[in-house]
Ligand SMILES: NC(=O)C1=CN([C@@H]2O[C@H](COP(=O)(O)OP(=O)(O)OC[C@H]3O[C@@H](n4cnc5c(N)ncnc54)[C@H](OP(=O)(O)O)[C@@H]3O)[C@@H](O)[C@H]2O)C=CC1
């Protein structure tokens with residue numbers, strides 16, 4: 471079949487200015503995202519600001535003004551403060567601390583009327599594309615379970631353990647309220663599928679793990695999925711944060727620039743294939 475695009479119908483992507491990104495939080499994820507931007511690992515995006523807990527009001531205002539999109543990597547208190555501030559200014563915010571939504575009956579209660587949007591990265595887990603598709607096919611008979619297995623220290627468990635211990639079982643909402651620093655992945659899975667009150671979250675402290683493990687199990691009439699992730703942890707996070715999270719954020723930024731969501735492999739002329747390293 472002959473393609474019938476006229477060259478003029480195609481957007482001239484080369485002329486699109488780079489996406490201006492401000493990062494909120496200079497901890498494990500924020501630093502890794504900022505470095506990825508500075509090293510050219512996020513095609514079509516550039517770093518315009520990094521906000522720290524001590525940043526002044528003027529610095530915050532300037533970063534929100536300068537950015538097309540902000541990356542929140544600063545914790546649920548900062549997410550609570552920044553989400554309405556950024557979306558109200560008409561900018562999008564990629565929220566790593568999506569567990570903040572556990573504090574609100576509906577996400578809209580925090581986001582308000584926008585016009586900016588909240589974008590939740592897959593973060594430490596994956597497969598949100600297939601799970602969201604399965605949820606779209608029907609949720610009445612669907613069930614989703616997420617098991618997080620971390621070192622006791624990463625979960626703030628001081629007790630000395632010889633064997634793995636289940637320290638929590640409940641809904642994703644309850645997990646995020648009890649373990650706000652380590653249950654964001656449960657909330658991301660829930661937001662993509664069945665909501666915060668119908669996803670079962672289990673947290674296990676395992677003294678034997680060097681890497682964080684996530685097990686995601688979905689069952690519904692459309693399919694059964696069993697996904698396992700074994701993540702290296704960011705050395706700057708006290709064993710808490712999976713290093714893949716920052717790269718998931720980088721993937722979202724690349725997708726914004728490409729105009730297609732994560733889970734879509736964008737292949738375009740004169741641009742690197744998604745995921746490919748950019749040679750400067
Ligand atoms: N979605 C997911 O899958 C995952 C989400 N996360 C979440 O992402 C968030 C970031 O994680 P991580 O980088 O490991 O955390 P870190 O604790 O390493 O870094 C957080 C940083 O944010 C800073 N900060 C706190 N409040 C503010 C503020 N108001 N403005 C600007 N900076 C602020 C802190 O500074 P200071 O120390 O001075 O307070 C700190 O440097 C956490 O909420 C974490 O739970 C983590 C892993 C996976």
Ligand SMILES: O=C([O-])CC(=O)C(=O)O
Nearest residue numbers: 594652653654655711712
């Ligand atoms: O980094 C991880 O493995 C997961 C995590 O802390 C979170 O979901 O908040």
